[in-house]
Amino acid sequence: MKTFRVGIIGATGMVGQRFITLLENHPWFNIELLAASSRSAGKTYTEAVGSRWLMSTPMPEKVKDMIVYDAEKDIDKIAESVDFVFCAVNMKKDEIKALEEKYAKAEIPVISNNSAHRHTDDVPMVVPEINPEHIEIINAQRKRLGTKRGFIAVKSNCSIQSYVPALHPLMKYGVENVLACTYQAISGAGKNFETWPEMVDNLIPYIGGEEEKSELEPLKVWGKIEGDKIVDATTPNITTQCLRVPVSDGHTAAVFVSFKNKPSIEDIKKDWKEFAGVPQELELPSAPKQFLNYFEEADRPQAKLDRDMEKGMAVSIGRLREDKQFDYKFVCLSHNTLRGAAGGGVLLAELLAAKGYLD
Numbered sequence: 001m002k003t004f005r006v007g008i009i010g011a012t013g014m015v016g017q018r019f020i021t022l023l024e025n026h027p028w029f030n031i032e033l034l035a036a037s038s039r040s041a042g043k044t045y046t047e048a049v050g051s052r053w054l055m056s057t058p059m060p061e062k063v064k065d066m067i068v069y070d071a072e073k074d075i076d077k078i079a080e081s082v083d084f085v086f087c088a089v090n091m092k093k094d095e096i097k098a099l100e101e102k103y104a105k106a107e108i109p110v111i112s113n114n115s116a117h118r119h120t121d122d123v124p125m126v127v128p129e130i131n132p133e134h135i136e137i138i139n140a141q142r143k144r145l146g147t148k149r150g151f152i153a154v155k156s157n158c159s160i161q162s163y164v165p166a167l168h169p170l171m172k173y174g175v176e177n178v179l180a181c182t183y184q185a186i187s188g189a190g191k192n193f194e195t196w197p198e199m200v201d202n203l204i205p206y207i208g209g210e211e212e213k214s215e216l217e218p219l220k221v222w223g224k225i226e227g228d229k230i231v232d233a234t235t236p237n238i239t240t241q242c243l244r245v246p247v248s249d250g251h252t253a254a255v256f257v258s259f260k261n262k263p264s265i266e267d268i269k270k271d272w273k274e275f276a277g278v279p280q281e282l283e284l285p286s287a288p289k290q291f292l293n294y295f296e297e298a299d300r301p302q303a304k305l306d307r308d309m310e311k312g313m314a315v316s317i318g319r320l321r322e323d324k325q326f327d328y329k330f331v332c333l334s335h336n337t338l339r340g341a342a343g344g345g346v347l348l349a350e351l352l353a354a355k356g357y358l359d
C-alpha cells in the first residue's frame, strides 16, 4: 500500500488528539497537516493545545512544532498538501455540513466523526465490519458534488458501537424489538474527571440528542443502496435510554432483544465467535482480529478491565440469558474514543484506501 498524506481538522480537540496518537506509527497514513479554529491558527501545535492535552501518552514529537492551519480560511492551501482529511470539529451542525462539503468540493476526501452528514442520503455511514458495501454510494455523491476525488464518509455515533455489532450477526433470525440502555463514559463529552468534577459519585440521566441518534442511526447502517441513495431499514424497532455515568472511557449497553425465529443461546454464542467482516478478511492495520468477544464470567464485561481489548477496537459481550418479556438480554461494551470515535474513523479510512477510494 502506498502512503497517504493526511490532514486532521479539529486537531486540537479530544478526538483530534486521538487521531494524532493513533496515526503516530501508522503504516499507510502520515500526518502532514493540522488545522483547527482561527483561535489556534498560526500557533505551533504545542502552543495551540496548551494545557488541553488529554491523552495518557505524551504528545508525539513530530506534531509539537507543526504550525496549525485555519480549517475554514486555509482550505486551498490544505488541498495542495494532503490526500485526505479526518474531521472532528465542535461547530454548529449547518456550519460543519458546509465546511465538509467545501473540503469535498476542493477534491479532498473527508472522513468525518461529526454527526452533521450522518443522514445525508448519499453519504455512507459505515461500521466497516457491518456495512462496508455502503461506500459504493460515493460514486453517486461525487456526481452530485461534481467532484472526481472529493467525497464525505462518516462514522456512526459512539453509543451504537457496542450493540449494533452484537446484534448484526443475529439479524438472520429476524431481530424484531430491541431495548438498549446505554451507560456512557465522560470522555464522550470531551471531558475527564478533572474537567468535570461534578461527575464523580454521580449519574446524569440525559445526554442531549443521544437517544434519537441511538435509535435512528442503526437503521441507516442496516439500510440498502437504492439508486443514488441509501434507504434506511424499517426494522428492528429500537428504543433506548442513554445515561452519563462516572466512567472515564468505555460505553456499556444493557440490551434486550426479541426475534421472529428465536435462536438458542448456543447459536448466538457461535454466531458471535465466528463473526468476521471485510476488515478482518483484508487484514486492515487497525482491524481487531476477533471483533466480538463473549465472556462466560458473570461479572464481565467491565469498562475498566475490557475496554482496551484489541487496542480498544473490539466489542466485549457478556451475561447472555433468557428474559421474561423479550427473548434474551445481554450486556456489551466498546471503547468510545477508540472504536467509537477516532479508531473507527481510521478503520474506515483503511477500508476506503484498500478499496481505491483515496487514490
Ligand SMILES: NC(=O)c1ccc[n+]([C@@H]2O[C@H](COP(=O)([O-])OP(=O)(O)OC[C@H]3O[C@@H](n4cnc5c(N)ncnc54)[C@H](OP(=O)(O)O)[C@@H]3O)[C@@H](O)[C@H]2O)c1
Binding pocket: 009, 010, 011, 012, 013, 014, 015, 016, 035, 036, 037, 038, 039, 040, 041, 071, 072, 088, 089, 090, 091, 113, 114, 115, 157, 158, 187, 188, 189, 190, 336, 337, 340, 341
Ligand atoms: N469525544 C468523543 O468521544 C466523540 C465521539 C464521537 C464524535 N465526536 C464528535 O467529534 C467532534 C469533535 O469532538 P471533540 O470531543 O474532539 O471536541 P473538542 O475537544 O471540543 O474539540 C473541538 C475541535 O474543533 C475545533 N473547532 C472549534 N470551532 C472551530 C471552527 N470554527 N473552525 C475550525 N475548527 C473549530 C477546535 O479548535 P480550537 O482548539 O482552535 O478551538 C477543536 O480542535 C464533535 O462533532 C463531536 O460530536 C466526539
